[in-house]
Every structure is written in C-alpha cells, then in structure tokens.
Amino acid sequence: MxxxxxxxxxxxxxxxxxxxxxxxxxxxxxxxxxxxxxxxxxxxxxxxxxxxxxxxxxxxxxxxxxxxxxxxxxxxxxxxxxxxxxxxxxxxxxxxxxxxxxxxxxxxxxxxxxxxxxxxxxxxxxxxxxxxxxxxxxxxxxxxxxxxxxxxxxxxxxxxxxxxxxxxxxxxxxxxxxxxxxxxxxxxxxxxxxxxxxxxxxxxxxxxxxxxxxxxxxRFKKSEFELVYTGTLKSGLPGVLERKDTALRDGATHSLFVMQKDAAINELIQEVMKQAHLLEFREKIPSIKDIFIERIGAQL
CATH class of the missing domain: 3.40.50.300 (P-loop containing nucleotide triphosphate hydrolases)
Known part of the structure; x- marks a missing residue:
C-alpha cells in the first residue's frame, strides 16, 4: 500500500x-x-x-x-x-x-x-x-x-x-x-x-x-522475571543475578529477578515453591515506552 x-x-x-x-x-x-x-x-x-x-x-x-x-x-x-x-x-x-x-x-x-x-x-x-x-x-x-x-x-x-x-x-x-x-x-x-x-x-x-x-x-527483553508470593525467600536462588523485593499491601511480596541468560527457569520455580507460596510468575517483557526511553536516551 x-x-x-x-x-x-x-x-x-x-x-x-x-x-x-x-x-x-x-x-x-x-x-x-x-x-x-x-x-x-x-x-x-x-x-x-x-x-x-x-x-x-x-x-x-x-x-x-x-x-x-x-x-x-x-x-x-x-x-x-x-x-x-x-x-x-x-x-x-x-x-x-x-x-x-x-x-x-x-x-x-x-x-x-x-x-x-x-x-x-x-x-x-x-x-x-x-x-x-x-x-x-x-x-x-x-x-x-x-x-x-x-x-x-x-x-x-x-x-x-x-x-x-x-x-x-x-x-x-x-x-x-x-x-x-x-x-x-x-x-x-x-x-x-x-x-x-x-x-x-x-x-x-x-x-x-x-x-x-x-x-x-x-527482541528487547532482558531475562527478567516477576514473582508475587507470600512467605519468605532466601537469597542465593539458582540463576538469579539481581533481585529487588517490594512489599505489597496484602502482605505478599513482589520480586523482580534478573536472571543469567542460560538459567533453568523450571529449577528456579521449583525452589521458590519449596520456600514460599507462589501466587504469580511471569517473564517481564518491556513496553514500547520502555524501549523508546532506553534507545532514545542511549543516543542523547
């Protein structure tokens, strides 16, 4: 067209x-x-x-x-x-x-x-x-x-x-x-x-x-995963390079994990479920806004 x-x-x-x-x-x-x-x-x-x-x-x-x-x-x-x-x-x-x-x-x-x-x-x-x-x-x-x-x-x-x-x-x-x-x-x-x-x-x-x-x-995802769970997770989880925890109002915790590129995600999920009650688990996919800011900012 x-x-x-x-x-x-x-x-x-x-x-x-x-x-x-x-x-x-x-x-x-x-x-x-x-x-x-x-x-x-x-x-x-x-x-x-x-x-x-x-x-x-x-x-x-x-x-x-x-x-x-x-x-x-x-x-x-x-x-x-x-x-x-x-x-x-x-x-x-x-x-x-x-x-x-x-x-x-x-x-x-x-x-x-x-x-x-x-x-x-x-x-x-x-x-x-x-x-x-x-x-x-x-x-x-x-x-x-x-x-x-x-x-x-x-x-x-x-x-x-x-x-x-x-x-x-x-x-x-x-x-x-x-x-x-x-x-x-x-x-x-x-x-x-x-x-x-x-x-x-x-x-x-x-x-x-x-x-x-x-x-x-x-194309621009970065091996990041988001979890919501109740209970406590220890440090040193398999494949996790960085971790950021945020307490939620209902007593649950939101965590953002930055993973190794070749990390075994199933192994991570199994370990999380041993330690806590897992409510949500999803890969973080960047929004178009995130990509826009990252790429334009990198060229300033």
Missing part, C-alpha cells in the same frame, strides 16, 4: 531524514514514533507531497506518488487547519467535495459520521463556537469522510478527554478492520500498544527500530 524507499531530506545544511525506508500495509496500523525533531513530520510532509525529498521515492498502491493519488489519502495534521468562521456542515461539504465526493455521496458520508460521533446537533455551529475536543472530532471526520485508503494521523488524540479518546480509538480500529492502511504518529506510548500492529522508530532522521509490536518487545 505505502512504501517509502531511502528517503533523505536536508534543511539549511541539517539532515532531517537520512535514507529512511518503511512499509505500511492495508488492514494494519503502523506507528511512526520518535522524539520531537526526529523527522516524523518531515517524512509525513514528503508522503503527502507537501514537500519533496532530496532523494528517495514514495510509492502508494504500487505507483510512484503523484498529485492524482493524493485524493486517496486522509491526513490529520498535528497543526489543525480548519476555517473558524465556517459552519461544521459547510466545512464537511467543502472538504468532501474537494476530495472528489459527489454532493449526494458527501451528504450521506456527513450524515453517517455526524450521527455516529453525535455531532448532528451542532452541525450548523461555527468552528470557533466549539470546544477544543469538539473541534478535534470535526477534524477527524474531515480526514476520513471520503473513505481514504491511506489514513495518516499525526497526534490524533490531542485535545480529547479520556472518553472521547477511547471513542476515536475504536473508530481507528474500525477503519483498520475495513482495510484501511493507517500511519499513526503519536507520543502516547500506551496508544501504540493498544492500536499498532507494527512500529517504525526514528531518531535524528534515521530508522533505529522497526518491526511488529510484540516482536520488537520480545
């Missing part, structure tokens, strides 16, 4: 993107991650043909990206750009027609989304009369109104309260399930794990991590 191949971009001698490549597929959500200034926005602007790369190419549906293909893309920019003095209905009609919808199809799509997101009661209000969260709903609807095959969302949850953020998450997942290819750029790491199938992490204009979310998490 979307293929970025060896894209580079420079601004006033500064490298914004350095040989960046990524692949986003239909029916999946690709998380585009990175700290401020990493190059995410520069990449999105190149994909949407707002700016041109210095080198490299972008392909959409097996065709080199060109202006005629842009109507198949829905783009929600981080910097919102709606007309504050125009009514919500008029804006939706304007943007839908701009994306190639007939007046009849546009009106049907508007009715569908306004009803679905409970926006019908304020369709004749001007944008400036709405709260920030309501304005965000409008921007989201205008992004997906024309059923784009590629949807690019740059910080889509900004301005939403938790309830409306959940509603938009469900809509994003619904669009994915309908076959849309979605590129999601966000700083909310919990949203990445909830929504994304794959991630691409950029720092200093370069791709430093890419892959399927669970595969990436497993």
């Amino acid at each position: 979307l293929s970025v191949k060896s894209v580079s971009k420079h601004y006033s001698g500064k490298t914004a993107l350095d040989q960046v490549s990524l692949q986003a597929d239909p029916g999946k959500i690709l998380g585009l991650l990175g700290p401020n200034g990493a190059g995410k926005t520069s990449l999105i602007r190149i994909i949407t043909m707002i700016t041109a790369p210095d080198s490299g190419e972008v392909f959409f549906e097996n065709q080199k990206m060109r202006q005629e293909l842009i109507s198949g893309i829905g783009y929600l920019p981080e910097e919102r750009g709606l007309y504050r003095k125009m009514t919500i209905l008029d804006q939706a009609m304007y943007f839908g027609r701009l994306k190639g919808l007939s007046r009849t199809d546009c009106m049907a799509a508007i009715r569908h989304w306004f009803d679905k997101l409970e926006m019908s009661d304020w369709k004749k209000k001007k944008l400036e009369e709405l709260s920030k969260g309501m304005q965000q709903k409008v921007q989201f609807v205008l992004t997906v109104l024309h059923k784009p095959r590629l949807i690019i969302l740059d910080e889509p949850f900004t301005g939403f309260d938790p309830l409306n953020a959940e509603i938009i998450k469900e809509e994003i997942l619904g669009l994915r399930d309908q076959g849309a290819c979605i590129l999601l750029s966000t700083h909310r790491m919990e949203s990445v794990e909830e929504l994304c199938d794959d991630i691409t992490l950029i720092n200093n204009g370069k791709v430093i991590i890419e892959g399927e979310v669970n595969e990436v998490r497993n």
Whole structure:
C-alpha cells in the first residue's frame, strides 16, 4: 500500500531524514514514533507531497506518488487547519467535495459520521463556537469522510478527554478492520500498544527500530522475571543475578529477578515453591515506552 524507499531530506545544511525506508500495509496500523525533531513530520510532509525529498521515492498502491493519488489519502495534521468562521456542515461539504465526493455521496458520508460521533446537533455551529475536543472530532471526520485508503494521523488524540479518546480509538480500529492502511504518529506510548500492529522508530532522521509490536518487545527483553508470593525467600536462588523485593499491601511480596541468560527457569520455580507460596510468575517483557526511553536516551 505505502512504501517509502531511502528517503533523505536536508534543511539549511541539517539532515532531517537520512535514507529512511518503511512499509505500511492495508488492514494494519503502523506507528511512526520518535522524539520531537526526529523527522516524523518531515517524512509525513514528503508522503503527502507537501514537500519533496532530496532523494528517495514514495510509492502508494504500487505507483510512484503523484498529485492524482493524493485524493486517496486522509491526513490529520498535528497543526489543525480548519476555517473558524465556517459552519461544521459547510466545512464537511467543502472538504468532501474537494476530495472528489459527489454532493449526494458527501451528504450521506456527513450524515453517517455526524450521527455516529453525535455531532448532528451542532452541525450548523461555527468552528470557533466549539470546544477544543469538539473541534478535534470535526477534524477527524474531515480526514476520513471520503473513505481514504491511506489514513495518516499525526497526534490524533490531542485535545480529547479520556472518553472521547477511547471513542476515536475504536473508530481507528474500525477503519483498520475495513482495510484501511493507517500511519499513526503519536507520543502516547500506551496508544501504540493498544492500536499498532507494527512500529517504525526514528531518531535524528534515521530508522533505529522497526518491526511488529510484540516482536520488537520480545527482541528487547532482558531475562527478567516477576514473582508475587507470600512467605519468605532466601537469597542465593539458582540463576538469579539481581533481585529487588517490594512489599505489597496484602502482605505478599513482589520480586523482580534478573536472571543469567542460560538459567533453568523450571529449577528456579521449583525452589521458590519449596520456600514460599507462589501466587504469580511471569517473564517481564518491556513496553514500547520502555524501549523508546532506553534507545532514545542511549543516543542523547
């Protein structure tokens, strides 16, 4: 669906993107991650043909990206750009027609989304009369109104309260399930794990991590295990290099064990069960947030 191949971009001698490549597929959500200034926005602007790369190419549906293909893309920019003095209905009609919808199809799509997101009661209000969260709903609807095959969302949850953020998450997942290819750029790491199938992490204009979310998490695990138990565990347990205990309110203890790479985990479990009453035992898999902080921090 979307293929970025060896894209580079420079601004006033500064490298914004350095040989960046990524692949986003239909029916999946690709998380585009990175700290401020990493190059995410520069990449999105190149994909949407707002700016041109210095080198490299972008392909959409097996065709080199060109202006005629842009109507198949829905783009929600981080910097919102709606007309504050125009009514919500008029804006939706304007943007839908701009994306190639007939007046009849546009009106049907508007009715569908306004009803679905409970926006019908304020369709004749001007944008400036709405709260920030309501304005965000409008921007989201205008992004997906024309059923784009590629949807690019740059910080889509900004301005939403938790309830409306959940509603938009469900809509994003619904669009994915309908076959849309979605590129999601966000700083909310919990949203990445909830929504994304794959991630691409950029720092200093370069791709430093890419892959399927669970595969990436497993790639960075560190032979750490978490236990919850009652009773007492002696030191010197087999294979344990480091141990951190935390008392819990119910009288149980939570322990984090850092294990030797070749440790026999079954042997450890057996020894723990001899000494204490084991309630929980699980391998600690780092979150995407943990990995983000570790890898970005290592490059500062």
